[in-house]
Amino acid sequence: MTPGATARGGRRRRRLVRPWRGGPAGHVPGREALQPERTALAWQRTAVTALVCLVPLVLVALRTGVTAVALGAGAAMAVSGVLVWSVHRRLGQLGDDSRGYSPYTPMRLVSGVTVLCAVGGATVGVSLWLR
Amino acid sequence: MGEAPGPVDRDHREARRPSRVYDVGEEPDPRFSMANERTALAWMRTALALVGGGVAIVSVSSLDGMPGWAPLVGAASCLGGGALALRSVSAWARVERALRLGLPLPAPRALAMLAAGVVALAALTLTLSVVELTTR
Numbered sequence: 001m002t003p004g005a006t007a008r009g010g011r012r013r014r015r016l017v018r019p020w021r022g023g024p025a026g027h028v029p030g031r032e033a034l035q036p037e038r039t040a041l042a043w044q045r046t047a048v049t050a051l052v053c054l055v056p057l058v059l060v061a062l063r064t065g066v067t068a069v070a071l072g073a074g075a076a077m078a079v080s081g082v083l084v085w086s087v088h089r090r091l092g093q094l095g096d097d098s099r100g101y102s103p104y105t106p107m108r109l110v111s112g113v114t115v116l117c118a119v120g121g122a123t124v125g126v127s128l129w130l131r
Numbered sequence: 132m133g134e135a136p137g138p139v140d141r142d143h144r145e146a147r148r149p150s151r152v153y154d155v156g157e158e159p160d161p162r163f164s165m166a167n168e169r170t171a172l173a174w175m176r177t178a179l180a181l182v183g184g185g186v187a188i189v190s191v192s193s194l195d196g197m198p199g200w201a202p203l204v205g206a207a208s209c210l211g212g213g214a215l216a217l218r219s220v221s222a223w224a225r226v227e228r229a230l231r232l233g234l235p236l237p238a239p240r241a242l243a244m245l246a247a248g249v250v251a252l253a254a255l256t257l258t259l260s261v262v263e264l265t266t267r
């Protein structure tokens with residue numbers, strides 16, 4: 001009998017594997033505990049967070065009439081949307097060490113969006129305070 | 132994972148930016164590079180949380196009946212988040228360089244700065260709230 005199956009009443013049942021209860025762990029795909037997937041997902045989370053953070057900024061800038069900030073935040077939202085769409089390529093690049101990928105440019109892009117969002121939020125905040 | 136790169140791979144590596152990071156030392160274990168990348172992204176998300184919180188405070192302060200100092204607290208949170216985002220990129224570059232050169236990793240000073248900034252912001256908000264309550 002195979003370790004993952006049991007016989008009961010003449011029928012063979014597949015036993016549920018529960019590694020979190022100390023059961024036998026399944027085969028983990030290579031690349032050392034899914035490091036590329038974890039890194040690609042970290043990129044995806046960061047890009048989505050950047051996109052979500054910009055939505056209230058656009059709304060507040062429109063409400064308070066700071067058009068320049070609303071336009072800048074709208075442009076940053078477009079950049080974030082492109083980033084969310086494009087980071088799925090990172091998965092393929094991470095799976096191939098010979099491609100010599102550098103995360104510097106997308107990281108600077110996310111940083112730029114964050115700084116733009118920060119400057120926009122601070123501008124709206126100070127303009128509200130001065131009113 | 133640990134095989135020596137071929138000539139084409141070396142060309143790929145030479146084109147990588149920034150050159151101050153990739154022109155020195157040897158290629159580290161990809162797991163360490165990826166862990167460094169994920170750490171920098173976690174810092175970036177922390178910065179985005181600060182900026183998002185600041186924008187939320189600013190948006191709430193535009194409502195009627197809110198204290199006049201609230202937009203300033205939001206602006207301070209936004210600026211702190213922006214500074215942290217810039218620092219996360221430079222920290223990634225410093226750690227990657229240390230990994231390539233086999234040097235000890237730089238101390239995470241940003242953690243102490245973040246803690247001090249959050250505590251200062253919380254203390255400022257608490258103080259202003261108490262003053263607002265007592266003067267009403």
